Amino acid sequence: MHEAHLMKDLINKIISISKENASCKVTKIKVKLGALSHMTPEHFKEHFDQVAVGTCAQDAVIEAQQAQDIHDANAQGILLESFEIEES
Amino acid sequence: MNHLMPHPAEIIEKRQENENTYTFRLRFCEEEVQRHYRFLPGQFNMLYAFGVGEVPITLVSDPMDTEFLDHTIRIVGNVTQALARLHVGDKLGLRGPFGSAWPLDKAQGHDVLVLTGGLGCAPSMGAIRYIMRHRSSYGKLAILHGVKAPSDLIYQKKFLEWGKIPNTEVFLSADQADRTWKHKVGLVTHLLDQVNFDAGRVLVMMCGPEIMMRFAVKECLVKGIQADAIYLALERNMKCALGFCGHCQLGPQFICKDGPVLCYDKIKNIFDIKEV
Amino acid sequence: MTAFSIDRSELDSLFQALKKRGYEVVGPTLQDQAIVYDYIESSAELPVGMSDEQEAGSYRLKKRSDGALFAYAVGPHAWKKFLHPSHQRLWTVKKQKGDLQFISEKPNSIRYAFIGVRACDIAAMQVQDKVFLSGTEKNYFYKELRENTFIVGVNCSHAVSTCFCTSMQTGPKLLSGFDLSLTELIENERHIFLLKCGSKKGEEVLQELSYDQAKPAEQEAAQKLIENTSQQINKNLDVSNIQELFYQNYEHSHWEDVAERCLSCANCTMVCPTCFCTTVEDVSDLSGDHSERWQKWDSCFSLDFSYTHGTGPRRSSIKSRYRQWLTHKLATWIDQFGSSGCVGCGRCITWCPVGIDLTQEVAALRGIQK
Amino acid sequence: MKKKKNKKKVRTIQVDYLARVEGEATLYIQLEDEKIREVKLKIFEPPRFFEAFLRGRNFAEAPDITARICGICPVAYQMSSVHAMENAFGVQVEGALRDLRRLIYCGEWIESHSLHIYMLHAPDFLGYPDAVRMAKDHPEIVKRGLGLKKVGNEIISLLGGREIHPINVKVGGFYRTPTRKELQVLLPSLEKAREAALETLHWAAQFDFPDFEQDYEFVALSHTEEYPFNEGRIISNRGLDISVEEFEDYFQEQQVEYSNALHCLLRGKPYFVGPMARFNLNFEKFSPVVQQAANSIGLLPGLKNPFKSILVRSLEVLHACEEALRIVQNYQEASSATIKISASAGKGYACTEAPRGLLYHRYHINSQELIEEAKIVPPTSQNQKIIEDDLFKLLEHSLHLEEEKLQEYCEHAVRNYDPCISCATHFLKLQVERK
Amino acid sequence: MSHSSTPKLAVWKFASCDGCQLSLLDCEDELLAISEKLEIAHFLEASRLQIAGPYDLSLVEGSITTAQDLEKIQKIRQQSKYLVCIGACATSGGIQALRNFQDVKEFSSAVYAKPHYIETLKTSTSIASHVLVDFELQGCPINKKQLIEVILAFLQQRQPNIPSYSVCVECKQAGKVCVMVASGTPCLGPVTHAGCGAVCPAYHRGCYACYGPMESPNTQALSRRWQDLGASRKDLVRVFRTFNAYANDFHKISEFHEKKEK
Ligand SMILES: Cc1cc2nc3c(=O)[nH]c(=O)nc-3n(C[C@H](O)[C@H](O)[C@H](O)COP(=O)(O)OP(=O)(O)OC[C@H]3O[C@@H](n4cnc5c(N)ncnc54)[C@H](O)[C@@H]3O)c2cc1C
Ligand code: SF4
Ligand code: SF4
Ligand code: SF4
Helix, strand or coil, X not given: CHHHHHXXXXXXXXXXXXXXXXXXXXXXXXXXXXCCCCCCHHXXXXXXXXXXXXXXXCCCEEEEEEXXXXXXXXXXXXXXXXXXXXXX | CCCCCCEEEEEEEEEEEECCEEEEEEEECCHHHHHHCCCCCCCEXXXXXXXXXXXXXXXXXXXXXXXXXXXXXXXXXXXXXXXXXXXXXXXXXXXXXXXXXXXXXXXXXXXXXXXXXXXXXXXXXXXXHHHHHCHHXXXXXXXXXXXXXXXXXXXXXXXXXXXXXXXXXXXXXXXXXXXXXXXXXXXXXXXHHCCCCCCCCEEEEEECCHHHHHHHHHHHHHCCCCHHHEEEECCCCCCCCCCCCCCCEECCEECCCCCCEEEHHHHCCCCCCCXX | CCCXXXXXXXXXXXXXXXXXXXXXXXXXXXXXXXXXXXXXXXXXXXXCCEEEEEECCEEEEEECCCCCCCCCCCCCCCCHHHHCCCXXXXXXXXXXXXXXXXXXXXXXXXXXEXXXXXXXXXXXXXXXXXXXXXXXXXXXXXXXXXXXXXXXXXXXXXXXXXXXHHHHCCCCCCCCXXXXXXXXXXXXXXXXXXXXXXXXXXXXXXXXXXXXXCCHHHHHHHHHHHHHHHHHCCCCCCCCCHHHHHHCCCCCCHHHHHHHHCCCCCHHHHHCCCCCCEEEEXXXXXXXXXXXXXXXXXXXXXXXXXXXXXXXXXXXXXXXXXXXXXXHHHHHHHHHHCCCCCCCCCHHHHCCCCCCCHXXXXXXXXXXXX | CEEEXXXXXXEEEEEEEEECCCCCEEEEEEEECCEEEEEEEEECCCCCCHHHHHCCCEHHHHHHHHHCCCCCCHHHHHHHHHHHHHHHHCCCCXXXXXXXXXXXXXXHHHHHHHHXXXXXXXXXXXXXXXXXXXXXXXXXXXXXXXXXHHHHHHHHHHHHCCCCCCCCEECCEECCCCCHHHHHCHHHXXXXXXXXXXXXHHHHHCCCCCCCCCCCCEEEEECCCCCCCCCCEEEECCCCEECHHHHHHHEEEECCCCCCCCEEEECCECCECCHHHHHHHHHHHCCHHHHHHHHHCXXXXXXXXXXXXXXXXXXXXXXXXXXXXXXXXXXXXXXXXXXXXXXCCEEEEEEEEECCEEEEEEEEECCCCEEEEEEEEXXXXXXXXXXXXXXXXXXXXXXXXXXXXXXXHHHHHHHCCCCCCHHHHHCEEEEEEEC | CCCCCCCEEEEEECECCCHHHHHHHCCXXXXXXXXXXXXXXXXXXXXXXXXXXXXXXXXXXXEECXXXXXXXXXXXXXXXXXXXXXXXXXXXXXXXXXXXXXXXHHHHHHHCCCHHHCCCCCCCECHHHCCCXXXXXXXXXXXXXXXXXXXXXXXXXXXXXXXXXXXXXXXXXXXXXXXXXXXXXXXXXXXXXXXXXXXXXXXXXXXXXXXXXXXXXXXXXXXXXXXXXXXXXXXXXXXHCCCCCCCHHHHHHHHHHHXXXX
């Protein structure tokens, strides 16, 4: 699935950054869903939860914002804006 | 005979004059052709680069030199770039000479004013060289040459040498000078004020960008020089150099056979009109 | 010139006689809804019983009730397509171990016999002769073809609204430049041609036909026919002081007016029987050791035509390109070659897709409303 | 990347990282315990909206516009569109004009099939990345293929004006028909092409074919007298026998989330169109010569191995050469290049056999001669599901292969169907997901 | 171009019908010779082999219609020493650019039942509107002889010899009869770029401008002529909105007629 691949990509990024920051717990994730990304926040949450099982982002709160501008260069992408970690 | 077909010629010498200008010394590969070749100052050849095309280039060498033919070429586009890629010993195609020459006979006994701009100095070389060889047949010679920037100046050594010859004046000018520049600064047309000449006795030979010539002609006329004493070398697109292709027309003139050197008197009614 | 007469059926003997002499016979024939010039085998391939109607920007074939063979005006093709073809290889060059070997293309040695050449078109050939053969260097390719051509002219029996040869004094009567001339006469049941010889070659060919001396009545009929045709022509181009007219009006506002209408499509120059301009193209293959130079028809309406480095096209506006065309045709041509570049065939009027009519443009320059 | 200090032990990390899928066509395989769960062929060819912008166009523009859907089989699109329009106006093109249409289609079959056989499929069998590199070892063979392809192109150029997006096809016939003499020029090349086609068949017969057979539902046109090109009923080996007008009652296009290409199903099930379907359903319509050629290599109807489609394609090239020769030899010039059309409001349907299978067009024309609605179902979308199914089954036995080999193998299998997005088959990106 | 090794050729595809790149494979007689002069490093229609850049010559087919395209073309530009656009899609947005005049969302729903899955930009645009282009070869489809000329010119380090005058010039050079004058068939030849060899007039139909605008098209004057021949404003809007609808000159004139019509 399209989504599965995207989610994989995202989670990998999150894991690698949190590792860099010596953290093993991600508490909150902020993403922006492009207008043409074909994903609603619910949709996103569902898929994300699937891939996050067993990772440091397992219990993270997801804040997904749906963008409206279809002319944005990133209109088709999913933008990981920021996330919060708990320092160990 | 197929006058449109070039003869092979060899590059004997290739000299870089400045960043984008080279002088090629050429000789026909066929002895026979070289021996019979004669030209007059101001005439041009068609130079052919293999597989790319053919362009008109004026001869700059001394017409008395029957051994070699020199051409100074500015690299601007397709064919000239292809020519620039050639090396000594490489072959190109050559046919000519074509076109009219500077009025050197008519100028005998007169003062001569050579006014050139940019690469326009190249086509006038033949004329200057000729006058130098027959110095006594001519009156005063004034060479006025302007360039945009000092780096555009070619043949500097020659200019300085000529300046030392009696009854000969050389004025060089750059639109924008830098610290190395020891000559005048400003438009070449202003140099006209620097020379003293008898407007009734002088013959003007002019070559350079057309805008420059338009202004220079006006100045000359203001100074009292007659329209029929002003000669210009002109450029138009050219494919055949024989008057068959039609490209080089300027009003009734074919620049390839009636020109490139034309008396101003002949074109004065159209010279200032746009897009003729 | 003595006049002879031959029967319609004898025309094929003429074809045979020409073929026997090694000529390729070329003449008018029907193609693509027009009468064009092409290779023909017999008189049956001529546009039998066909005529035409022409106006600015329009050409239509029309059937006639008789079997006339030449009762139409000039079509879209000029004879230059044979004598000064649209594509001509000029030479070939080979590169071997750094050496260049140039090999000239031989002029086409084909011997054409043109059937049915009109007076204006003969005049056009004479104009091109001046362009290509009057200077110190002769056009190598044109010269041979032209000298080998046999011309069977025909007097016009039908003019269209775009014809103005009378203004240019080139027609409709054949005066010179032909080897044989024909006048087609159809009366009652009789279909004959009056025939005159214009050259030695023509006389020789005549000897192979069965002919009669033309009767005075026939000669008179022929004369009348041509006069009638003359009278049909009502288009007029005033050529008095034409050079001054142009040289004084380079900046006339009317040029802007034409530019609004002109497509700069170049049709007028392509169909014009005197326009001669060409460009060249170097054609090579992937081997890299062989190249050819080709000459192709070009037109002063193209931007590249006047391109020079640094300035770009010298004539970038359509206005200046139309001005070049017309000024060259009617004025500077006279300075260059001693005659007008226009023979009044009307092709550029008919075949201009938007029907621009040079005679009207000239009138407008003169300040006359037509 | 910026880091922010948070009061607590929690920190926010600013990332701005854009997640995305790479590649243009991807084969997605989902495994669970080394068993295949799902196979998806995703095509990211951006949509071009032809059906949408056909609306409001004049009916006469359809052949020119639809040709631009595919540069590899433009004639097919032109044929389906003109036949659909003629169907709408209740006219039928017959005689010489009908023959010429078959002839130009022969040209496209020869051209497209040879391209596929020599430039795409054979290199798979022989282990080359492409024909150009194959030519290093087998120059004569590749030249034969190029020669064959050229003959196909010659036919299209002569009848259509040029090989890609021909300009001469028109509702009601042609703009201009060739003279008999002009057409005869093709004879010598066609004779040679027939030889080359036969050689192709025997050459391809020697390839190693994977042992892979499936039970497919084959769907193709069927005509009472001829091997099908432009007309016939739609039949299948499982008893389907419908008129073209009924197409949409039986076939439905489905959009799937993961791909821009639509899937078409027959009563909810995948089916197989293209050379193999035509061959299996119309074998007896081949001329005796073609039938004999097929027999000589043991190629018989009932074929179930899609890898052998290359043989069927070769056979169809032979058939197209035969048919073209027949048409050229018997050609009598038509009195007019086009029949009279009086456009009227209505609906028109047509199916023709594109080189790669059934191509369906439907149009609604309004009283101003404008297209109100257009529907186009290309062969590739019809085979889409079958391709996935094939891959599913193939992969079951091939998972041991290393990734690169696996990808090659999959590409090869996709190419059995000569999908119109033929380049898509060269950029398969394998995406294996293990659970 | 390096002297030591054969220059690398890459062929790229964006939204298009593949026809223009197929032209290269249609060079049946020259293909193998070309492959000796150029290493085919990336050409998905022809080869599964993909050799990494940079590329000496890139041929780009197709128009930019998605955000991914936008990024991809930038990368291609960075990887290419000489970039040539081939075909109407790449030089003017192609037939897909018809969407530029309408609402894409509405378009998607005409084709797809669930349009929200479809990722697409609102417009279809030429390559040159996004990156620097070294040469544009017009035509829908391009002429394969011209394509060979472009490749040859590249190998010989010169500008390709591709005249930009009207189709009429080619039509007359080939000795064809003007269909507009001889039968009143409306023809776009006078405003259309040469290159096709005037095939349409040769087959007795009017040019439909698949080669895009010529160097100085007077679309107004030709429109008036079409109107005399019976074309309505609506027809004219359509006529200029086909395969090069978003080419500047055609775009302007179709909008002009559209406004006038209202
Ligand atoms: C009589 C005459 C004498 C000349 N003498 C010299 C000289 O001594 N030294 C020198 O450097 N240059 C000279 N030029 C200019 C030179 O011919 C052009 O710079 C050259 O043609 C440019 O060709 P290109 O292919 O490199 O340029 P591109 O810009 O690629 O031009 C393409 C083609 O257009 C035509 N063209 C472009 N510019 C000119 C032009 N100015 N004149 C004629 N045709 C042109 C040529 O056919 C050329 O091949 C002369 C021009 C003329 C007419
Ligand atoms: S009118 Fe134009 S094309 Fe014709 S001969 Fe004169 S310059 Fe050449
Ligand atoms: S005058 Fe007519 S034929 Fe000539 S360029 Fe202009 S529009 Fe074309
Ligand atoms: S539409 Fe015009 S440009 Fe296209 S093929 Fe026809 S004549 Fe040529």
